[in-house]
Amino acid sequence: MLAEGGWPAVTTRAVAERAGTNVGLIHYHFGGLPGLHEAVAHKAGREIVGSVVDALVAAPDAPAALGAVRALVPATTGDGQRVRLAVEVMAGSLRDPMLGTVLRQELRTARERIGARLAELYPSWSEGRRAGAATVLVALVDGLLLHRLLDTALPVDEALTALGDLLGDRP
Known part of the structure; x- marks a missing residue:
């Protein structure tokens, strides 16, 4: 719902209708609209950031991590629903302090997982x-995704090849 219509579309009534339940149950479970928005932000943050972090931590070495990023950037930016979700989470985090706290925590968790x-x-x-x-890696991926969203001709492969050269990770 967030990707479909932004934060205004995520109401307790709309969620209840989509879930086939009553509004009271949504209020009870989430504690009202702010709690619902917080839960949605957590889930969206994990969906957006989690898959990227999963690929990075699964990589056996730095060259494989660069390869994972090389595949993830176009795949992620080519997924319209995921892009809209990311934009809404970011925009919401700038407007709503609670959503900002959620996004910061998701990014902190990503850095901790990569650090581990x-x-x-x-x-x-x-x-x-x-x-x-870990901070540089998260910022790198975040920046590449943002730049790719704004410019689909961004030379991601070339950028990551150059990074590998700089790091001495090319065979």
Whole structure:
């Protein structure tokens, strides 16, 4: 519903109708519209960020992670519903402090998961270095997705190849 009509479409009445239940049950379960919006933001954040993080933490090494990002950027930006969902979550987080808190937490969780994977791959790195690298990786993916949304001709492959060259991860 969020991807279909934005935050104004996500009402307790509309959700109850879509779920085939009554409005009272939605109010009881979520504590009203603010709680419903918070739950939707959590689910949307996990859907948007989670799949990208899952691919990154599943990568056995840095070249494979770059390959995952190479595949994810066009796939993610080519999915109209996912794009609308991401835009609505971002716009909502800028307007509503509670939604901003939810998005910040989802991004923090993403950085923590990536940091944990980096600890496995690079055990000699300090916690600060892992946190810094995780921050850069999340920002990189986020930035590539945003730029690709704005410019479908963005040379993602070339950018990631150049990054691999800079990191010395090319064979």
